[in-house]
Amino acid sequence: MALVGLLFTIAAAVYYIPWIVKLISNWIYQYPYIMKLPGPKGLPLVGNVLELAGDGKTTNSSTAPLLFWLECAEKARAEGHSIFTMTALGRTMTFPLNGEMMKAICESPEQLMKGKDYDYLKAWVGEGILISVGDKWKERRKFFSPMFHFSMLEGYLDTFNKHARIFQQQLLKTEGNEIDMFMYVKRCSLDIIVETAMGCDFGIQTNPDHPYPHAIEVYTNFSQRYNTEPQMWVTAIWYLLYHREYKTALNQLHGLTNDIMNERMKRVQTGEVDLNAKKRPLIDHFFGLHEQGKMTLEEVHLEINATIFGGHDTTAATMSWVYWALATQPHFQQQCYEEAYAIFGDSDRDCTHDDLKALEFTERFIRETMRIFAPVPLIERELVSDFKMGEYVIPKGTEIFLNAFLLHHNPEAFPDPWKFDPDRFLIENVSKRHPYDYVPFCAGHRSCLGQKFAMQEMKILTSWVLRKMSLHSDRNLLDNGYATDVVLKPTLGSLMTVKRRVHPE
Template identity: 25%
Template sequence: MATLAQTPPATPTHWTEGNPTEGDLSHIPGEGGWPVVGNTFKMLADPHAFTKRMVETYGTVYKTRAFGGWNVALVGAEANELVLFNKDKIFSSEQGWGPVLDQLFPRGLMLMDFDHHRIDRRALSIAFKPGPMRHYSGSLNSGIASEVDKWEGEMLFQPAIKQLTLDLAAESFLGIPWGPEADKINTAFVDMVQASVAPVRRPLPFTKMKKGVDGRAYMVEYLTKETLRRRKEGGGQDMFSQFVTATHEDGSLLEVDEVVDHMSFLLMAAHDTITSSATSMVYQLAKHPEWQEKLRDEVFAVTGGPDGSGRPRPLDYDDMGKLELTEMAFKETLRLIPPVPSMPRRALKSFEFGGYRIPAGTPCGINIYWTHHSTEYWDDPYTCDPMRFTPDKVKARHKYAWVPFGGGAHMCLGLHFAYMQVKVLMTQLLQRYRIEVEEGYAPAWQEWPIPQPKDGLKVTFVPLS
């Protein structure tokens, strides 16, 4: 098997062969937008407003042309269930995400289908068993406590939590403190994620895609060397060491390039999506101090509050499940600002939905943000209310009305790690500070590819005593 360093990025045309023409989709309502670029720039400028207008104009099944081709949007909880549950194996995640991620995060779990996905997911799941998770819990408690202790006063939260999640990923995922590589790795991730929605899909000089492809090359070199070193010298309980020793069903080790690809993808997923969701939750708690106080009361009840010397107590791994209201508030945050606002797929065979026949080869997409804000499933959907996630309300609602972690076979492998990291963060923050923002503060958000406040989120951490 060729090593990653020898494997060239896929060309954009690889993913467009067999795509439907405008004529193939003539029976489906929608619009193509401007010549050449279609609706690409309209979607990037304000994706949620674009989706809202398209649904109001054409309904919950519509076609649009963007990023070089036609695709069909399938919007709503029923569409989410059809695509994510994928009972009849109609939809390819690999061919859906491929045009977006293949030059940057090839062969990650999201870019695998069916048996290949099942086999690799089973091998990688060893890293999320109770033993390793308990180890990560200890690393998260110590790492978060050390950093949060420095956050008193006014600050920009998003850059701070981004750096912290990178540092935490280094210890929990890689088992090492960041050295001189820190800035390069952070830059590589930023460039790779931004390139995922770059209008120019070829790595031409001075383009976002070129910076993204260069970032991937750096990550491949770094992770390949680390994989070979771990296999020679042994590793610890960190996630990377778990991957290095993971085996296929026949007992054989994963190939080095497989380990590198999965590690690169999961580092990106954990780093950027947790940064986004933690930033969103801090903003919601600052805007809603009544909920902040309720969560603080719960944290104090579970941990016992600061110790005799005034130091916040850590959150024990066995107490994670006791932070029920904190989890509900996190779920409401993910509803309001899902870190992955939409998900692409490609139809492997023709199917019918919403009264339309969609031909094989059609790129399709579901819109998580729209569903999370639809009055069909949510009362007053733009209001923050964690009580939407009481067991009785969850049971009464469509199962696929809330899908920030995806669903079906491709449900996020690290979702429990995300819950754990956010609960530890909230435990440390709420035992130390009141989180405040200026009255009337409402930052503008960059919506794609992963939501974040454009100004970095201006908050003040006020000591409790």
């Protein structure tokens, strides 16, 4: 037994040696810079790991980093700084704290490389639009862009309405019972993205046992744990304890995309599907590029997966905060409802492009929700060279954490930042701010391609719900905690009850 233990320790040490060497050499290079930068000075090499972990009592492990960063941001701002830098286990992280610093990095044509935490995604989405850099990324962005043009977005409205209608029916069935809205809206946003990306209906909302959402859950869970649980890095432990379940989920994800692609390709070959149709799913657009020799089928497959990854959890997390903000603030809910009632009355009709424009207050409500609860709280760029941000010089290898949560709680841009106020998004107020102060979809070169798509979907999902039901909670808006997953999730869940409306109210 002792021998096994010894061998195991030696194997683990050998495994970690390259990592330790890199950690030390990074430290030696970056240390002189870090000492001049504002931010908490942690212990040598381990840095601020303890603060990131929290005390384990008052905060859970996925909330603690955010609370620590908020504290650092407040301190740095009070000292007149517009960034702060911290370190953890050989990683150096710099956080921009206002729009000007955010702009510097987002508009830099050189600093486009994603951070290490994206590596976990590669097995599912490959190295395409979400992760690649340089010419490959530029080409992919060009391939995707036409599908998010205004003319194409109109074509998605039928799909949004179809699934929003089912969503509404599912919620009405729960009347009187407390539900976690996140699960319901997640299934709906998956149905929407699967149909707009692959042209097929998985019917996940009416079949919650569908293997697809389960496989996504297992895969993303494992991948995130991999970043924070070092025992998983030891090959023997990985294969013994985790690999099988992980691989099964991954195979399921790839298998389902493959099946859909094969089926659709057959329909393309028989002429049943027109690749140039005005209303077409993303997959047909990519098949067209494949026919022109610009994408392999494997690349089509991975970009479809990337779209599904980028387009469902983000929308679901945002919408669960939107419903939470409605349920806990009845006066704002009433305003959104009245706006929807003025447009749709008692009807069951679909939401049109003109209706979307008329949902003006609803849009401001959603934007304010995305300010307070930034749905993607963390985006990373790894510096490929030393980089000047305003008066600060940040060393090569530093990860710039583009943390929308910190920017959105900057009191200079958003006075009284925890106050929920949709009027912050009136045109006259928006024009007073730096354009990079508000960045739920990131900004600059790598901004979200799907932001107009998402905004349309979210306005439709909000209005379809309020047209037929009211949302109720005994809690207050800020009673919920927030956990930094890939997306920001409410730690209490998005708990509420729904009640069928009797019109007019």
